[in-house]
Amino acid sequence: MSDSSSSEQAQQGTSTSENIKSFVSGGAGGIAAVLVGHPFDLTKTRLQTAAPGTYTGAIDVVxxxxxxxxxTGMYRGVVPPLLGVTPIFAMSFWAYDMSKVLIYKLTPNRTSKELSVAEYAAAGFLSAIPTTLVTAPVERAKVLLQIQGQGQGGPQYNGVFDVVKHLYKEGGVRSVFRGSTATVLRDGPGSAAYFAAYEVTKKLLTPAGSSPSDLNLGAVIIAGGTAGVAMWSIAIPPDVLKSRIQSAPTGTYSGFFDCARKTIAQDGVAALWRGLGPAMARAFPANAATFLGVEASKKLFDKYF
Structure with a gap:
């Protein structure tokens, strides 16, 4: 959503209008991502959390x-991400822009006006930290609703608010936020790869003498899809553990590493890559839609505001 040639804009991006633009554009991108990607996400979650032998593969889940x-069963659990997607993606893209501003301020004597790949990755990693405050509870509710239709025991929920009400009654705020550590361990490295891949791909697709901000929407789609593939290439193992922690009965796991140990002991190391197929199938179209929504929204804002 930002380009390597706009270093001045990034450095001056602390204005209220730029903050609002980043926040709202991120939300628009997130809504596009959910509408395109939720069926893939549901398939991934069910593969990750079901008992061995429940499904023969992703097609069997569908x-x-x-x-x-x-x-409509492929959109079971879509309400939590739709309700949470605006603050999640809005906060993510806003935090990414603010992290870039921070990097510029911490390196006043830099020799290049453009951020390096490592600096883009660092900004991406930092963006995941505040976003987890919204992501963790939303994904907790989403996972519980998604697995509800596959015959597992446990409470049956009427919707997202019923889930949150039950979780809070069961274990307070701690229950609502279960899986937060796993969320950070997934989204920190994942967001680093995500934003770095997007910026690098945009730069590669930019003709000599042109600016990445002038790329057509087709190039944005390619860069956004590539970013999604880069993220999910490394995010699946912590995502599997996050799904299991968030869907298991209270007391099943004492934490992230306990879940990893028990998962490997019971189902083997290969279990850490369950859901890779649906996640990768979703990665390109959903994240192409994300950045298309972000860039189109920003262009709209630039035109009228």
């Missing part, structure tokens, strides 16, 4: 979900 609930 067939059983559609047979049970119709095509």
């Amino acid at each position: 067939k059983k979900a559609v047979a049970r609930d119709g095509i």
Whole structure:
């Protein structure tokens, strides 16, 4: 959503208007991502959390979900990300822009006006930290709603507010935020790869003498899709553990590493890559939609405000 040639804009991006632009554009991108990617996400989560033998693969998950609930079954659990997606993505893209501003301020004597790949990655990592405050509870509710249709025991929820109410009653704020550590361990490195890959791809697609901000939407789609693939290439193992921690009955795991140990002991190391197929299938279209929404929103803001 930002380009390597706009270092002055990044350094001056602390203005209220730029903050609002980053925040709202990120939210628009997130809504686009959910609408495109939720069926893939549901398939991934069910593969990650189901008992061995429940499904033969991603296609089997889809067939059983559609047979049970119709095509709308592929959007089970979509309300939590839709309700949370605006603050999650809005905060992520805002925090990314603010992290770039911070890097510029911490390096006043820099020799290059452009951030390096490592600096883009650092800004991406930092953006995941405040975002977790929203991501963790939203994903906790989403996971519980997603697994509800696959025949597992436990409470049956009427919707996202029923989930949150039950979780709070069960264990207070701590229960609502279960999986926060796993979320940071997934989204920190994942966001580093995500934003760095986006910036690098945009730069590679920019003709000599042009600015990345002038790229057409087709190039934005390619860069956004590449960013998604880069993120999920490294994010699946912590995502598997996050899904298991957030969906398991209270007391099943004492923490992230206990979940990793028990998962490997019970299902083998390969279990840490469950859901890789749906995640990678989702990565390109969902994140292409994300950055398309972000860039289109920013251009709209630039035109009218």
